Amino acid sequence: MAIRLTIVDDHISFREDLRRLLAGEADLELVGEASDAAQGHEQARELKPDVMLMDISRQGMSGLEAVRLIARDAPGTRLVLLTGDQDEAYWLQCLEAGAAGYLPKTSPAAKLLEAVREVYHGRKYVSPQVLGKLVEDFRARGRDRRAQSLGSPLTPREREVVKMIAEGQSVKEIAAGLGRSIKTIEAHKFNLMRKLGIHNKAALIAYAVENNIVKIKAGA
Numbered sequence: 001m002a003i004r005l006t007i008v009d010d011h012i013s014f015r016e017d018l019r020r021l022l023a024g025e026a027d028l029e030l031v032g033e034a035s036d037a038a039q040g041h042e043q044a045r046e047l048k049p050d051v052m053l054m055d056i057s058r059q060g061m062s063g064l065e066a067v068r069l070i071a072r073d074a075p076g077t078r079l080v081l082l083t084g085d086q087d088e089a090y091w092l093q094c095l096e097a098g099a100a101g102y103l104p105k106t107s108p109a110a111k112l113l114e115a116v117r118e119v120y121h122g123r124k125y126v127s128p129q130v131l132g133k134l135v136e137d138f139r140a141r142g143r144d145r146r147a148q149s150l151g152s153p154l155t156p157r158e159r160e161v162v163k164m165i166a167e168g169q170s171v172k173e174i175a176a177g178l179g180r181s182i183k184t185i186e187a188h189k190f191n192l193m194r195k196l197g198i199h200n201k202a203a204l205i206a207y208a209v210e211n212n213i214v215k216i217k218a219g220a
Contacts, residue, residue: 002029003120006047008040008054008066009082014105018053021109028116037066044074051116055082055105056094064093071098075170078119091126092202100168101125122167123215124205158192159213161185165201166208 005028007018015033022028032047034040040054052070056063063081070079080101081094091102100119103111104127115125154162157178164174175185198204208214 002027003051003116004029004031004047004049005116006030006032006034006040006043006049006052008034008037008043008052010035010055014055018112021113025113028113037063041066041069041073044070044077048074049077051078051080051120053080053082053112053116055084056090064090064097067094067097067099078168080115080119080125095124095205096200096202103127119168122169124166124168154192154195158188158195161188162192162204162208163213165189166205166214 005022007015007030009015009018019030019033022030031049032043034043037054037056040052043049044052054063054066056066067079067081070077078100079098080103081091081099082103082105084105091099094102101115101124103115103125107115107127118125160178161174164177169177171182171185171189174180175182178185193199193204196204196207198207205214
């Protein structure tokens with residue numbers, strides 16, 4: 001079964017380039033195009049694509065707002081954000097909101113295709129600069145966190161939950177995958193974040209990367 005995609009970008013020429021690129025890939029199927037984030041949100045709700053490629057530097061609805069709405073209304077859609085600059089802080093916000101990938105629009109075609117396939121299979125995909133910033137911020141706050149968690153390693157189940165969260169799975173998906181209740185997984189998540197002194201998803205993902213619990217693919 002082909003990976004179903006939509007494209008969101010207000011430059012017709014860029015969409016045409018992506019259309020030609022995707023047309024040459026047997027496992028990819030373009031099912032929709034939109035010119036702005038608001039239209040992209042509507043398409044996500046109506047078409048339920050597997051992956052959406054969205055330029056976040058457009059006017060109108062912000063990329064961050066679109067990420068939140070798509071995560072809410074089309075949770076099965078994996079969102080890859082394309083940007084003309086490298087704003088690591090903004091990526092962290094989008095990651096927290098539910099984005100699965102983030103890479104420059106100037107990335108080689110092979111990297112963009114790799115990102116599509118990576119996020120479709122449940123992994124995250126970011127540029128090396130952003131991944132470096134994520135881990136750097138985690139390390140900068142690590143001294144106090146290590147002091148809190150010293151002598152309190154994660155249990156095997158907690159490590160499993162961390163891995164699944166870092167890979168982008170929701171609490172509901174984790175509960176189904178592990179055969180546990182949503183309340184049980186919520187409790188695991190609360191306990192492990194308290195144990196680690198971590199308060200948001202971005203920091204949890206950085207912890208998972210730093211401790212080799214999960215690997216995030218670095219893009220262009």
